[in-house]
Amino acid sequence: MNKLIVILGPTASGKSDLAVRLAKKFNGEIISADSRQVYKGLDIGSGKITKKEMRGVPHYLLDVASPKRKFTVAQFQKLAQKKIKEIQKRGKLPFLVGGTGFYIQSIVDGIKIPEVKPNWKLRKKFEKKSLKELFLILKKLDQKRAFVIDKNNKVRIIRAIEIVEATKKPVPPIIKDVKFESLQIGITKSKKQLKSAIRKRLIKRLNHGMITEIRRLRRHGLTFGRLEEFGLEYRYVAQYLQEKITYQQMIEKIQKESERFAKRQMTWFKSDKRIHWIEDQKEAERSIKKFIKQKPLEFSNGSLILHGLRSRL
């Protein structure tokens, strides 16, 4: 059996808690799909689940990377696929839980990411160039990719150039290699609910030593610049510690930015029509039960080549 349950939703929607309950009920184990919780030492600020909250359910892909180094989707994909298979082999049901849409997509759709590691030196060099210059470079190297790429997005253009330079070939089309049969369950919350959940959670995190945590990260050698890259809590606490903003401004910023982040997450999720949106645990249980009973789908051999960028089934 290669079934996989995905629990997703915007930040502060209560994914972790729901996942533990469901995992307990269905003999499952949890794999986190969160781009910040992979880092060691980012605990309170990233809302990492505690040992106690796990209630005996094994969790994976937490604390697998050093915050000094950048962790990427490709690394996530490899580790997660391996873990999921291991869990399945033991006869347990894997739950992929998190809010990082791209990470989830990398597993659910099994998109093949070009095997070109980020070349930080090259990126740094190209970052200095103007958008226009970069676009012209890409156009010369790979017309097809240049045609569809977001012309205003430096990061993407540089990445495309990076791939072509390394492989000496155009950027390959997106290929899907779906390895698991997955059921995606999404938690919905109204804007009001999210807003107040974010507020409550923020106060709690501050009371639980979030600032101390970030000071500790500093002591362990993380620069303020690096801390700011983690976004939200880490970014604005870092700014507060540098006295760029006041305590009050820090709180307001984290709140606002978290709300906006939740919105962006929903934008991502909304476009995936396969997600089953649920309002409570009962509903989730029902759809999981039904999903488990289904006969495994016949997997078509070979990989799919997508003509569009994402599948919106």
Add this chain to the structure above:
RNA sequence: GGCACGGUAGCCAAAUGGAAAGGCCUGGGUCUGCAAAACCCAUAUACGCGGGUUCGAUUCCCGCCCGUGCCU
């Protein structure tokens, strides 16, 4: 009380004697190794009040109100 500066959209903020920039917020969206990232699109009956000068005033003049700073 005196002096100075200011009052432009929900917030910040520019310019201008002749159809009032921009940013934020907000809404929608994109996504091929940084994705809590990066990027795109949309959005406003906005010039404190009253009078005057003028063909025409947000802009110049007078008075008033409000805010900020300094002085007594």
